[in-house]
Amino acid sequence: MSKILITGGAGYIGSMLCTKLLEEGHTVTSVDLLKYDKGSLNHLYHNKNFKLICDDIRKVNLMKKLIRKHEIIIPLAALVGAPLCEKFKKDAISTNLGSIKTLCKYATKKNRVIYLTTNSGYGIGEKNKYCDENSPLKPISLYGKTKCDGEDLVRSKIKNHVCFRLATVFGHSYRMRSDLLVNNFVYTAIKKKKLILFEPHFRRNFIHVRDVVSAIIFTMKNFNVMKNDVFNLGLSTANISKIMLAKKIKKQYKNLQIKIITNRKDPDKRDYFVSNKKIEKKGFKAKISLDRGIAELIQIFTNDKNKVINNY
Ligand SMILES: NC(=O)c1ccc[n+]([C@@H]2O[C@H](COP(=O)([O-])OP(=O)(O)OC[C@H]3O[C@@H](n4cnc5c(N)ncnc54)[C@H](O)[C@@H]3O)[C@@H](O)[C@H]2O)c1
Known part of the structure; x- marks a missing residue:
């Protein structure tokens, strides 16, 4: 069983992921400011393997200590969505990108990082284009840019990583x-x-949020065959x-x-x-x-x- 650090664990994907990882017997620590739904983790506090640190991921010393204590890191905390990032530009950059810079600085080869970005930069201005992982990502929003830059950083600086470019999530x-x-x-x-x-x-x-969680768990179990690569993640x-x-x-x-x-x-x-063939060839298919x-x-x-x- 692994010790997992999830930032943004109270969020849309994070609250589903924390729940499933605890069910599977892992130990989960989450850092989240509980910006939106204050009760999304209420059902987990009874579990001795779960800890919420209600704090800001931009605190470098806090994150440095936590990165060192955990084996698997899943950084989900972000200002998510183009309108929100347009409204709070500075916070979008410090949260979405600054926190990834901290992660890249302090992660060692003992850490495994699973990073999620959006596939929304594909196909811009190219009608009916078929996109795979080699298609250029040309994000137009600040949100898209911070997430793509985050992916570049993770891919170039983190020794053990898997990146996903997500379809729009539902459910x-x-x-x-x-x-x-x-x-x-x-x-x-x-x-x-x-x-x-x-x-x-x-x-x-599109992809169901439970399939996103399943893909992350699949990746943890098959890390060595997936590692240091990027995959589209959607329902074909x-x-x-x-x-x-x-x-x-x-x-x-x-x-x-x-x-x-x-x-x-x-x-x-x-x-x-969007082609999801690359991850499907590794054995994971959204259902x-x-x-x-x-x-x-x-x-x-x-x-x-x-x-x-x-x-x-
Ligand atoms: N939902 C999607 O369709 C989708 C698609 C592609 C990628 N993603 C990525 O997945 C991740 C999670 O997305 P989501 O839909 O769960 O978003 P969300 O907005 O529901 O969750 C984000 C969480 O981060 C927390 N947070 C924000 N700033 C923080 C800070 N400074 N310190 C601590 N906590 C902070 C919020 O309180 C929230 O709980 C994001 O990185 C996002 O870019 C999501």
Whole structure:
């Protein structure tokens, strides 16, 4: 069993990951400021193998000590999303990139680092492009840039690492987000009964949050065959356009009205197919379908009246 340090453990991916790693018997320490959902780790405090340090990952001395005490490090804490990073530019750079510089400075060959970035820099301005890990990443937002620069640092400075370029994540988490595309479409469908789409044929790739967690656990178990490489991580059957996604939701939520407007551009210029073959060849394949995720989200947004606290 491993000693694992997860920054941003209270977040959308982190709270699901901490839960699963503890179930598997690992010891987990998380550093998180609990910026959004204060209760997303409440179900874990009973576990003697879990510790939350409610503090800032930008504190170099704190992180230096923790990096030395832990074998596996999964740095998830970040200001996530383009609008949030635009609003808090300095914090975006110090959090998303500064913390990775600290990690690169103090990690030794004893550490194994698993780093997640976004694949949103692929396919910018190249309609219907098929992207693999050799396609250039050309992020347009500050968020995308800080994450891509973080990946470059990890790949060049950390002796033992695996990097993932993630598709847009969907599904339920202890820290819910309704700003991610699938979650947002289902949320809007339930709350407004109407979806307004612009640039409806833009394609994206998606993955369920539980599949992200499974991929990380797969990587920990197969580190030697994965190490020092970068992998796209998405569900291969979910390379679909916004209109196809809206129609999938309508199949399960008949009340939905879909309206297409032509006078608005999508600021997120992604329009691409993403190949996940490289990780699939290593033996990991994302499995949870969009239809299952949509069914799950319909239940949540219909029945849970708690307000979702988004990042912006
Ligand atoms: N969700 C996605 O679709 C997606 C896609 C690609 C990559 N990622 C990456 O995965 C990681 C996790 O994303 P998420 O969706 O779980 O985001 P999230 O916003 O839900 O979680 C981020 C967590 O970091 C914490 N945090 C922020 N600044 C901090 C600081 N200075 N000190 C301590 N804690 C701090 C927040 O409190 C929050 O709990 C991020 O690095 C993100 O870039 C996510």
